[in-house]
Amino acid sequence: MTQIDTCDSTIVRLGDCLNAPIAKHFVLDEDPDVLKELLEEKRSPNTQRAYLKDLTSFFRSMTGLEPTPDAVLEFLHLEEKQALAVVAKYKAKMRRGEDCPSGRPLSEATINRRIAAIKALVEKGRALGVCCYHLSDIKCDPQEKYRDTTGVDVGTFKRILDQCERSTIQGLRDYVILRLLWENALRRDELCSLNFEHLYLSERKLSVKAKGKGNTRQFIDISDTISELLQIWLAKSQGITRAKDNFGVSPVFIALDKKSIGRRLTGEAIRRIVVKYSKKAGIFKTMSPHRIRHSAITSYLNTSDGDTRGAQALSRHADARTLSIYDDNRHQRQKHVSNALADMLD
Secondary structure, three states: OOEEEOOOOOEEEHHHHHOOOHHHOOOOOOOOOHHHHHHHOOOOHHHHHHHHHHHHHHHHHHHOOOOOHHHHHHHHOOOHHHHHHHHHHHHHHHHHOOOOOOOOOOOHHHHHHHHHHHHHHHHHHHHOOOOOOOOOOOOOOOOOOOOOOOOOOHHHHHHHHHOOOOOOHHHHHHHHHHHHHHHOOOOHHHHHOOEHHHEEHHHOEEEEEOOOOOOOEEEEEOOHHHHHHHHHHHHHOOOOOOOOOOOOOOEOOEOOOOOOOOOEOOHHHHHHHHHHHHHHOOOOOOOOHHHHHHHHHHHHHHHOOOOHHHHHHHHOOOOOOOOOOOOOOHHHHHHHHHHHHHHHHO
């Protein structure tokens, strides 16, 4: 038997090391909660809810059960042919509309999203050693990308802005939010997460969350108009006690109703703001913060004769399949784009 001399002169048998029980130091779950593991690796609560909703729909449709740990393991323990048959059958049901209360077939985008959630569950099961198959043979349906992304034109958006009573603190807040959605094509999560520490108004900059990169943030330029409006909003809302989060930071945009005054505005609250003023402006198209984002990008492309680099800088898309690769002058181009969008409104 080979022996190893340690620095404290203790004799250790190599065979004993190799045969040491690993469970003594590393406790491993024999039956892991695969769905819980999958959801916990998703940083965004919205993403977690979306995955849970889609996987719940799958299990309810195919088994009549909730996606409990045991139900998930039963699915992951199937033979590959059985699993493929189950998912293919579920896809067919969605195409026939059997999973829709209205009885209408689900859209290609919805079907693909649900299939992607199931594939993610299977891959997580494979990573945890409880699944021996994959679903690569289940293909996504071809779909038309970015359908109806034109949103509204600048004239229509001006009508929306005109509905804000800027003489009131609520109207001022909503006006600033709407202009940020337009001028910087912000996502509503980017607006919600803005804290005082993310404002660099003297430099005409904001720090916003980088989508898909956890807590990473990136600087964007803002127009002189937005910088001034933000200063006015902060001054007028100074007397309102802001509810700080667990890290002791204060949000920029807060609720003003009596029930939740001072609390951080949620994404849903921002959506309701957009819908409220759009209806007041007589717009019948379904409006949302993302619709305004698309409207701004489309309006810039129309007025710039297709400046895709500028639109790319404005949208901050990281996926090269969506927009071309960022160039070294991204920030300068994005500032020009946001100022051009601001000028449209003045």
